[in-house]
Amino acid sequence: MSGSTLTHQPTTTGRRVGPTRETTLAPGHAARELCLKRSEFDLAVHLGRIRTVPGACDGDGDGDDGGGGRRVAREEIERIRATEGFPQALRERVRTVGTTEGAALMAVTRARFTRLARLGLLVPVRFYVNRYRAVVWLYLADELRQFAQDEQHAALVKGRTPEGLRDQLTDGLDLRPRNWRGRYLGFLLRQAGDPWARAAAVASLLDPVEVSQAVRDPYERSRLSQLRRVPPAPGSPGSPAAALAEEIMTAADPDEIDWLRTNLAGELEAARRYLPAPRPASSPMPSPPGREAPRHEAEQAGRFRGLLGRLWRKDL
CATH class of the missing domain: 1.10.1660 (Multidrug-efflux Transporter Regulator; Chain: A; Domain 2)
Known part of the structure:
Protein backbone atom coordinates (compact mmCIF):
# COMPACT_ATOMS: atom_id res chain seq x y z
CA MET A 1 0.00 0.00 0.00
CA SER A 2 1.18 3.56 -0.70
CA GLY A 3 0.11 6.95 0.61
CA SER A 4 -1.07 7.94 4.03
CA THR A 5 -4.73 8.75 3.40
CA LEU A 6 -7.25 6.28 4.83
CA THR A 7 -10.57 5.92 3.05
CA HIS A 8 -13.35 5.12 5.47
CA GLN A 9 -15.90 2.68 4.05
CA PRO A 10 -19.43 2.47 5.48
CA THR A 11 -19.54 -0.23 8.10
CA THR A 12 -21.70 -3.32 7.52
CA THR A 13 -21.31 -4.72 11.01
CA GLY A 14 -24.47 -6.45 12.12
CA ARG A 15 -26.01 -6.51 8.65
CA ARG A 16 -26.99 -9.82 7.11
CA VAL A 17 -24.79 -10.90 4.22
CA GLY A 18 -26.23 -12.88 1.34
CA PRO A 19 -29.81 -13.44 0.12
CA THR A 20 -32.50 -11.83 2.24
CA ARG A 21 -36.19 -12.57 2.59
CA GLU A 22 -36.88 -9.58 0.33
CA THR A 23 -34.83 -11.09 -2.52
CA THR A 24 -35.88 -14.73 -2.08
CA LEU A 25 -39.13 -16.68 -2.16
CA ALA A 26 -40.45 -19.49 0.00
CA PRO A 27 -40.94 -22.83 -1.81
CA GLY A 28 -44.71 -22.55 -2.16
CA HIS A 29 -44.49 -19.01 -3.51
CA ALA A 30 -41.70 -20.00 -5.90
CA ALA A 31 -43.75 -22.95 -7.19
CA ARG A 32 -46.64 -20.64 -8.03
CA GLU A 33 -44.31 -18.18 -9.78
CA LEU A 34 -42.99 -21.06 -11.90
CA CYS A 35 -46.46 -22.48 -12.66
CA LEU A 36 -45.59 -25.76 -10.95
CA LYS A 37 -47.47 -27.97 -8.54
CA ARG A 38 -45.66 -28.22 -5.23
CA SER A 39 -44.71 -31.86 -5.96
CA GLU A 40 -43.27 -30.81 -9.33
CA PHE A 41 -41.34 -27.99 -7.70
CA ASP A 42 -39.89 -30.30 -5.03
CA LEU A 43 -38.77 -32.76 -7.70
CA ALA A 44 -37.20 -29.99 -9.77
CA VAL A 45 -35.20 -28.93 -6.69
CA HIS A 46 -34.32 -32.59 -6.03
CA LEU A 47 -32.94 -32.88 -9.56
CA GLY A 48 -31.04 -29.61 -9.41
CA ARG A 49 -33.26 -27.98 -12.05
CA ILE A 50 -34.14 -25.22 -9.59
CA ARG A 51 -31.35 -23.85 -7.42
CA THR A 52 -32.15 -22.95 -3.83
CA VAL A 53 -30.30 -20.94 -1.21
CA PRO A 54 -30.22 -21.24 2.59
CA GLY A 55 -32.76 -19.07 4.32
CA ALA A 56 -34.25 -18.43 7.73
CA CYS A 57 -36.04 -21.48 9.09
CA ASP A 58 -39.11 -19.48 10.05
CA GLY A 59 -41.83 -19.05 7.49
CA ASP A 60 -42.92 -15.86 5.79
CA GLY A 61 -46.56 -16.12 6.69
CA ASP A 62 -47.69 -18.38 3.84
CA GLY A 63 -46.97 -21.59 5.73
CA ASP A 64 -45.17 -23.22 2.80
CA ASP A 65 -41.55 -23.30 3.85
CA GLY A 66 -41.88 -27.02 4.48
CA GLY A 67 -39.59 -26.79 7.47
CA GLY A 68 -36.47 -26.97 5.32
CA GLY A 69 -35.58 -23.30 5.53
CA ARG A 70 -34.35 -23.15 1.91
CA ARG A 71 -35.63 -20.51 -0.48
CA VAL A 72 -35.36 -19.54 -4.13
CA ALA A 73 -33.63 -16.35 -5.21
CA ARG A 74 -35.65 -13.93 -7.32
CA GLU A 75 -32.87 -14.05 -9.94
CA GLU A 76 -33.34 -17.83 -10.24
CA ILE A 77 -37.06 -17.39 -10.80
CA GLU A 78 -36.41 -14.86 -13.55
CA ARG A 79 -33.76 -17.09 -15.15
CA ILE A 80 -36.15 -20.02 -15.40
CA ARG A 81 -39.07 -17.93 -16.61
CA ALA A 82 -36.88 -16.58 -19.41
CA THR A 83 -36.03 -20.05 -20.78
CA GLU A 84 -37.55 -21.14 -24.07
CA GLY A 85 -40.84 -22.97 -23.80
CA PHE A 86 -41.60 -21.92 -20.23
CA PRO A 87 -43.59 -23.22 -18.43
CA GLN A 88 -44.49 -26.31 -20.49
CA ALA A 89 -40.86 -27.27 -21.09
CA LEU A 90 -40.06 -27.11 -17.38
CA ARG A 91 -43.10 -29.19 -16.42
CA GLU A 92 -42.21 -31.79 -19.03
CA ARG A 93 -38.69 -32.08 -17.62
CA VAL A 94 -40.09 -33.10 -14.24
CA LEU A 175 -31.45 -52.51 -8.32
CA ARG A 176 -34.39 -50.10 -8.13
CA PRO A 177 -34.09 -49.41 -4.37
CA ARG A 178 -30.32 -49.02 -4.55
CA ASN A 179 -30.47 -46.70 -7.55
CA TRP A 180 -33.12 -44.59 -5.86
CA ARG A 181 -30.92 -44.30 -2.75
CA GLY A 182 -27.98 -43.19 -4.88
CA ARG A 183 -30.09 -40.54 -6.54
CA TYR A 184 -31.49 -39.36 -3.22
CA LEU A 185 -28.01 -39.15 -1.71
CA GLY A 186 -26.96 -36.89 -4.57
CA PHE A 187 -29.83 -34.57 -3.71
CA LEU A 188 -28.89 -34.49 -0.01
CA LEU A 189 -25.25 -33.74 -0.80
CA ARG A 190 -26.22 -30.87 -3.11
CA GLN A 191 -28.34 -29.39 -0.33
CA ALA A 192 -25.74 -29.92 2.42
CA GLY A 193 -24.57 -26.64 3.90
CA ASP A 194 -21.41 -27.87 5.65
CA PRO A 195 -19.30 -31.03 6.20
CA TRP A 196 -21.49 -32.22 9.08
CA ALA A 197 -24.56 -32.06 6.86
CA ARG A 198 -22.70 -34.07 4.21
CA ALA A 199 -21.76 -36.72 6.77
CA ALA A 200 -25.37 -36.84 7.98
CA ALA A 201 -26.55 -37.32 4.40
CA VAL A 202 -24.42 -40.43 4.01
CA ALA A 203 -25.38 -41.74 7.46
CA SER A 204 -29.10 -41.34 6.65
CA LEU A 205 -28.90 -44.29 4.26
CA LEU A 206 -27.32 -46.63 6.81
CA ASP A 207 -29.01 -48.72 9.46
CA PRO A 208 -28.57 -47.12 12.93
CA VAL A 209 -26.57 -50.19 14.00
CA GLU A 210 -24.14 -49.59 11.14
CA VAL A 211 -23.83 -45.93 12.11
CA SER A 212 -23.14 -46.88 15.74
CA GLN A 213 -20.38 -49.24 14.65
CA ALA A 214 -18.86 -46.70 12.26
CA VAL A 215 -19.17 -43.67 14.58
CA ARG A 216 -18.06 -44.58 18.10
CA ASP A 217 -18.32 -41.10 19.60
CA PRO A 218 -21.86 -40.63 21.01
CA TYR A 219 -21.72 -36.85 20.57
CA GLU A 220 -20.84 -37.24 16.90
CA ARG A 221 -23.70 -39.71 16.47
CA SER A 222 -26.02 -37.21 18.14
CA ARG A 223 -24.89 -34.49 15.75
CA LEU A 224 -25.51 -36.73 12.74
CA SER A 225 -28.95 -37.63 14.06
CA GLN A 226 -29.90 -33.97 14.48
CA LEU A 227 -28.98 -33.23 10.86
CA ARG A 228 -30.48 -36.40 9.39
CA ARG A 229 -32.98 -35.73 6.61
CA VAL A 230 -35.33 -38.37 5.22
CA PRO A 231 -38.32 -38.02 2.92
CA PRO A 232 -41.72 -38.21 4.60
CA ALA A 233 -42.62 -41.85 5.15
CA PRO A 234 -46.04 -42.99 3.90
CA GLY A 235 -48.55 -44.08 6.49
CA SER A 236 -48.43 -43.56 10.22
CA PRO A 237 -45.23 -44.37 12.17
CA GLY A 238 -44.94 -48.10 12.73
CA SER A 239 -47.42 -48.96 9.99
CA PRO A 240 -46.57 -51.61 7.35
CA ALA A 241 -46.31 -48.89 4.69
CA ALA A 242 -43.88 -46.87 6.81
CA ALA A 243 -41.82 -49.98 7.55
CA LEU A 244 -41.62 -50.81 3.85
CA ALA A 245 -40.53 -47.27 3.00
CA GLU A 246 -37.88 -47.39 5.74
CA GLU A 247 -36.56 -50.62 4.26
CA ILE A 248 -36.19 -48.97 0.85
CA MET A 249 -34.39 -45.99 2.39
CA THR A 250 -31.81 -48.19 4.13
CA ALA A 251 -28.83 -49.79 2.37
CA ALA A 252 -29.00 -53.57 2.40
CA ASP A 253 -26.31 -54.98 0.10
CA PRO A 254 -22.94 -55.60 1.80
CA ASP A 255 -20.98 -53.79 -0.91
CA GLU A 256 -23.29 -50.77 -0.75
CA ILE A 257 -22.99 -50.69 3.05
CA ASP A 258 -19.19 -50.87 2.81
CA TRP A 259 -19.15 -48.09 0.23
CA LEU A 260 -21.35 -45.86 2.41
CA ARG A 261 -19.31 -46.55 5.55
CA THR A 262 -16.10 -45.68 3.70
CA ASN A 263 -17.65 -42.44 2.48
CA LEU A 264 -19.00 -41.70 5.96
CA ALA A 265 -15.52 -42.06 7.42
CA GLY A 266 -14.15 -39.57 4.90
CA GLU A 267 -16.97 -37.08 5.47
CA LEU A 268 -16.53 -37.37 9.23
CA GLU A 269 -12.83 -36.55 9.00
CA ALA A 270 -13.71 -33.40 7.07
CA ALA A 271 -16.45 -32.54 9.58
CA ARG A 272 -14.10 -32.92 12.56
CA ARG A 273 -11.59 -30.58 10.94
CA TYR A 274 -14.36 -28.13 10.18
CA LEU A 275 -15.89 -28.09 13.67
CA PRO A 276 -15.82 -30.67 16.48
CA ALA A 277 -19.19 -32.08 17.54
CA PRO A 278 -20.80 -30.15 20.43
CA ARG A 279 -20.20 -31.62 23.87
CA PRO A 280 -21.60 -30.83 27.33
CA ALA A 281 -19.72 -28.15 29.27
CA SER A 282 -17.08 -29.70 31.53
CA SER A 283 -17.39 -29.41 35.33
CA PRO A 284 -15.52 -26.37 36.77
CA MET A 285 -13.72 -28.57 39.31
CA PRO A 286 -13.28 -32.05 37.82
CA SER A 287 -12.49 -34.88 40.19
CA PRO A 288 -8.86 -36.01 40.08
CA PRO A 289 -8.20 -39.31 38.31
CA GLY A 290 -8.29 -42.43 40.40
CA ARG A 291 -10.78 -43.99 42.78
CA GLU A 292 -13.53 -41.65 43.95
CA ALA A 293 -14.07 -41.73 47.72
CA PRO A 294 -17.39 -43.26 48.76
CA ARG A 295 -19.96 -40.84 50.11
CA HIS A 296 -19.84 -42.13 53.71
CA GLU A 297 -16.04 -41.77 53.77
CA ALA A 298 -16.31 -38.16 52.65
CA GLU A 299 -18.93 -37.44 55.30
CA GLN A 300 -16.76 -39.00 58.04
CA ALA A 301 -13.77 -36.95 56.91
CA GLY A 302 -15.87 -33.79 57.06
CA ARG A 303 -17.08 -34.54 60.61
CA PHE A 304 -13.49 -35.30 61.70
CA ARG A 305 -12.26 -31.95 60.35
CA GLY A 306 -15.13 -30.18 62.11
CA LEU A 307 -14.25 -31.86 65.45
CA LEU A 308 -10.59 -30.81 65.11
CA GLY A 309 -11.71 -27.25 64.47
CA ARG A 310 -13.85 -27.13 67.62
CA LEU A 311 -11.04 -28.60 69.76
CA TRP A 312 -8.57 -26.05 68.34
CA ARG A 313 -10.88 -23.14 69.19
CA LYS A 314 -11.47 -24.53 72.71
CA ASP A 315 -7.73 -24.68 73.38
CA LEU A 316 -7.47 -21.03 72.42
Missing part, protein backbone atom coordinates in the same frame (compact mmCIF):
# COMPACT_ATOMS: atom_id res chain seq x y z
CA ARG A 95 -42.98 -35.26 -15.45
CA THR A 96 -42.97 -38.69 -13.86
CA VAL A 97 -44.59 -41.91 -15.04
CA GLY A 98 -45.15 -45.35 -13.59
CA THR A 99 -44.52 -48.73 -15.18
CA THR A 100 -47.59 -48.83 -17.45
CA GLU A 101 -47.17 -45.32 -18.85
CA GLY A 102 -43.40 -45.71 -19.01
CA ALA A 103 -43.66 -48.92 -21.01
CA ALA A 104 -46.04 -47.25 -23.45
CA LEU A 105 -43.69 -44.29 -23.76
CA MET A 106 -40.81 -46.62 -24.67
CA ALA A 107 -43.02 -48.87 -26.84
CA VAL A 108 -42.13 -51.99 -24.85
CA THR A 109 -44.12 -54.42 -22.74
CA ARG A 110 -44.60 -53.92 -19.02
CA ALA A 111 -42.54 -57.05 -18.41
CA ARG A 112 -39.59 -55.75 -20.43
CA PHE A 113 -39.81 -52.36 -18.76
CA THR A 114 -39.70 -53.99 -15.33
CA ARG A 115 -36.71 -56.12 -16.33
CA LEU A 116 -34.80 -53.05 -17.51
CA ALA A 117 -35.60 -51.27 -14.26
CA ARG A 118 -34.60 -54.21 -12.07
CA LEU A 119 -31.29 -54.42 -13.95
CA GLY A 120 -30.62 -50.80 -13.01
CA LEU A 121 -30.87 -49.48 -16.57
CA LEU A 122 -33.90 -47.31 -15.75
CA VAL A 123 -33.42 -45.34 -12.55
CA PRO A 124 -36.49 -44.38 -10.49
CA VAL A 125 -36.73 -40.86 -9.20
CA ARG A 126 -39.54 -41.42 -6.69
CA PHE A 127 -41.60 -44.13 -5.07
CA TYR A 128 -44.70 -44.51 -2.97
CA VAL A 129 -46.56 -47.33 -1.27
CA ASN A 130 -50.10 -47.87 -2.60
CA ARG A 131 -53.14 -49.01 -0.66
CA TYR A 132 -52.23 -52.63 -1.38
CA ARG A 133 -48.87 -52.09 0.33
CA ALA A 134 -47.03 -52.46 -2.95
CA VAL A 135 -44.14 -50.20 -3.92
CA VAL A 136 -44.87 -48.06 -6.97
CA TRP A 137 -41.76 -46.71 -8.68
CA LEU A 138 -41.85 -43.49 -10.69
CA TYR A 139 -39.46 -42.51 -13.48
CA LEU A 140 -38.69 -39.33 -15.37
CA ALA A 141 -40.51 -39.45 -18.70
CA ASP A 142 -37.71 -37.44 -20.28
CA GLU A 143 -35.07 -40.02 -19.26
CA LEU A 144 -37.15 -42.95 -20.52
CA ARG A 145 -37.58 -41.25 -23.88
CA GLN A 146 -33.84 -40.65 -24.18
CA PHE A 147 -33.04 -44.26 -23.25
CA ALA A 148 -35.43 -45.66 -25.85
CA GLN A 149 -34.07 -43.36 -28.57
CA ASP A 150 -30.41 -44.21 -27.91
CA GLU A 151 -29.18 -46.63 -30.59
CA GLN A 152 -26.79 -48.22 -28.10
CA HIS A 153 -29.81 -49.52 -26.19
CA ALA A 154 -31.64 -50.91 -29.24
CA ALA A 155 -30.81 -54.53 -28.40
CA LEU A 156 -32.05 -54.14 -24.84
CA VAL A 157 -35.24 -52.38 -25.93
CA LYS A 158 -36.15 -54.64 -28.85
CA GLY A 159 -33.92 -57.72 -28.67
CA ARG A 160 -33.67 -60.71 -26.36
CA THR A 161 -32.28 -60.06 -22.88
CA PRO A 162 -28.71 -61.47 -22.70
CA GLU A 163 -28.43 -64.76 -20.83
CA GLY A 164 -26.16 -63.36 -18.11
CA LEU A 165 -28.69 -60.64 -17.30
CA ARG A 166 -31.55 -63.15 -17.34
CA ASP A 167 -29.67 -65.25 -14.79
CA GLN A 168 -29.30 -62.24 -12.49
CA LEU A 169 -33.02 -61.55 -12.73
CA THR A 170 -33.77 -65.18 -11.95
CA ASP A 171 -31.58 -64.87 -8.84
CA GLY A 172 -33.74 -61.97 -7.66
CA LEU A 173 -31.65 -58.96 -8.73
CA ASP A 174 -33.52 -55.69 -8.23
